[in-house]
Amino acid sequence: MVKEIERAGIPVVHMCTVVPISLTVGANRIIPTVAIPYPLGNPALEASEEKTIRRKLVVSALKALETEVDGQTVFED
Amino acid sequence: MAKARVVHYINQFFAGIGGEEKADIKPQVLSDLPPISVQLNKLLGEDAEIVSCVVCGDSYFNENLDQAKTEVLALIKTTNPEFVIAGPAFNAGRYGMACGTVVQMVEKELSIKAITAMYEENPGVDVFKKDILIVRTSDSAAGMRKALPAVAKFALKCIAGETLLEPDVEGYIPRGLRVNAFTEERGSMRAVRMLVQKLKGETFKTEYPMPAFDRVPANPAVADITKAKIAIVTSGGIVPKHNPDRIESSSASKYGKYSIAGFDAISEADHETAHGGYDPVYANLDPNRVIPVDVLRDMEKSGEIGSLFDYFYTTVGNGTSVANSVKYAAEIAKDLLANNVDAVILTST
Numbered sequence: 229m230v231k232e233i234e235r236a237g238i239p240v241v242h243m244c245t246v247v248p249i250s251l252t253v254g255a256n257r258i259i260p261t262v263a264i265p266y267p268l269g270n271p272a273l274e275a276s277e278e279k280t281i282r283r284k285l286v287v288s289a290l291k292a293l294e295t296e297v298d299g300q301t302v303f304e305d
Numbered sequence: 306m307a308k309a310r311v312v313h314y315i316n317q318f319f320a321g322i323g324g325e326e327k328a329d330i331k332p333q334v335l336s337d338l339p340p341i342s343v344q345l346n347k348l349l350g351e352d353a354e355i356v357s358c359v360v361c362g363d364s365y366f367n368e369n370l371d372q373a374k375t376e377v378l379a380l381i382k383t384t385n386p387e388f389v390i391a392g393p394a395f396n397a398g399r400y401g402m403a404c405g406t407v408v409q410m411v412e413k414e415l416s417i418k419a420i421t422a423m424y425e426e427n428p429g430v431d432v433f434k435k436d437i438l439i440v441r442t443s444d445s446a447a448g449m450r451k452a453l454p455a456v457a458k459f460a461l462k463c464i465a466g467e468t469l470l471e472p473d474v475e476g477y478i479p480r481g482l483r484v485n486a487f488t489e490e491r492g493s494m495r496a497v498r499m500l501v502q503k504l505k506g507e508t509f510k511t512e513y514p515m516p517a518f519d520r521v522p523a524n525p526a527v528a529d530i531t532k533a534k535i536a537i538v539t540s541g542g543i544v545p546k547h548n549p550d551r552i553e554s555s556s557a558s559k560y561g562k563y564s565i566a567g568f569d570a571i572s573e574a575d576h577e578t579a580h581g582g583y584d585p586v587y588a589n590l591d592p593n594r595v596i597p598v599d600v601l602r603d604m605e606k607s608g609e610i611g612s613l614f615d616y617f618y619t620t621v622g623n624g625t626s627v628a629n630s631v632k633y634a635a636e637i638a639k640d641l642l643a644n645n646v647d648a649v650i651l652t653s654t
Contacts, residue, residue, distance in 0.1 A: 229540060229620075231521050232634030233649050238641055239524040240538075244653035246367045246402060249428045255651075256523035264364045264399065264654050265325075266587040267541070269594030278591075279599065286600045286650070290530050290610065293648045297523045 230255040241289045243267060251300055257292040258302045261285060308354040309464045312381050313342045314391040314407045316400045320360040325584035328364035328399075332376040334383075335360055341453075345390065348457035353464055357384040363399035364583065366406070373403075374410055381407075386417060388464050393422035393452045394429060396444040396624045398582070401429025408437045418463055422456045423478075426627050430478055438463065439478040444556075444624065483513070533647035536614035538637060540622030540630075541595040541654040542580030543571075543588065552621055554581025560620035560633040562640070565613070570599035582623030583654050596652055614646050622653060 231254040233240045242255035245267055250258045261267035268282045284305070292303045317327045319341045335358045338346065346355040359380045366373040381389060389411045391404035404421040411419040422440035423430055430439060440459050442452040455476055462469065472479040488495070495512070502509035527533050544552055550561050565571065571592045578588040578595065593599045601613045618637045622630070641649065 229538065229622075229630050229634035229637075230651050231519070232631055233538065233638045233641070233651065234521045234524060236635070236638030236642060237524060238638060238646060238649055239527055240649040240651055242651050242653065246399065246653075248402065248432055249398065250653070252428055252431045254520055256521075261652075263368050264328075265583040265585070266594040267652055267654055268597050269587065269591060271587050271590070271594075275591075278594075282593065282597050283600045283603075286597050286604070289650055290535075290604075293527045293533075294530050296526045299523070301523075 241292045259289045310356045310386045311388045312386040313355050313358045317362045328362045330362035332361040366403040367399045389419035391421040393442045396424040398428045401427035405429040405433030527648045532611040534612045536646040537596050537617040538651045539619050542578045542621040543592045544579045548579045552579045555624040557621040557625045566615040580621045
């Protein structure tokens with residue numbers, strides 16, 4: 229899906245936990261996330277802390293979209 | 306000859322420990338062989354014996370890759386095997402990734418031969434096919450009755466050190482190796498015949514298939530994210546409560562486009578996940594954990610992004626064919642362009 233959206237000319241950032249799969253399917257901008265059932269959260273935390281983590285990941289994703297990449301890039305924080 | 310000692314690697318589901326709610330269990334050795342291992346053991350017959358069954362939860366393995374690798378390797382090592390069989394994983398993505406990792410690691414670190422088995426669209430195939438032997442199976446565990454005998458037969462061949470014939474003949478997924486071989490006819494004859502067949506429009510089989518590279522170069526960066534219209538797309542199966550279009554929990558036959566206009570956040574009351582490939586508890590309690598509507602809405606208000614597009618697109622990535630995913634995404638992309646969306650955040654579980 230990432231590849232088809234990219235092919236259409238729209239910059240796309242893939243937020244996912246299993247980065248090797250993302251690399252295989254051909255995503256160019258990749259943000260590693262927390263866990264498979266809750267990529268953008270963590271039920272062990274308080275709701276507010278959890279949202280802070282989610283916000284941090286989304287900020288990274290937006291930064292990735294603003295960054296020129298040459299080939300597949302995994303944005304570690 | 307003594308029976309070859311074989312370790313069987315499987316996930317929590319085939320071990321009978323549990324479904325997605327147990328996908329985070331740590332690597333362990335089962336004291337009694339589970340039914341799948343017992344069956345495989347029977348099929349291995351007189352020449353090989355499963356001496357131990359190592360289990361790990363699919364989510365645990367993929368989320369804690371380095372740790373899981375070390376732990377699984379240690380458990381496999383304790384029984385001093387001569388061969389390792391992982392799976393079959395069919396079309397289960399995380400399981401396929403785990404099986405491929407185990408096989409590759411066992412061969413590299415322990416110098417023990419190993420095989421696995423999967424459906425050709427399992428992401429584990431693309432990642433590992435060049436390095437390991439993967440027996441071809443159908444896409445679901447319904448194909449177990451055929452898969453296990455194929456795995457056993459292939460394993461015995463490998464254990465005996467027999468020379469493997471072509472992938473098509475043996476039923477494994479091509480590794481892209483070129484092997485020299487003698488044939489009755491010389492190359493020029495075969496080439497001309499192939500050309501004639503091609504000219505006549507007949508089917509012919511190349512002796513050297515070209516690898517299909519399909520990479521899409523990255524698009525230029527978004528110039529100013531504070532002016533950009535951002536859309537959310539997900540393969541994590543988030544849908545409005547009660548899944549109005551009945552998107553299937555696995556092998557989805559459709560995708561959905563749903564409005565989030567007016568939502569400051571999504572919640573348990575109005576959204577849920579339709580995905581059958583991960584424990585849905587956390588996403589159902591707070592679907593923002595899969596699609597970050599709450600955060601993006603805040604950012605829209607504070608001017609950190611231009612706007613959040615009024616709709617999100619969703620499907621269930623679990624076991625969904627590549628052909629369908631391509632089709633859905635192509636349609637979604639067209640719609641995104643028609644709505645002047647500047648950039649996409651795509652989340653996967």
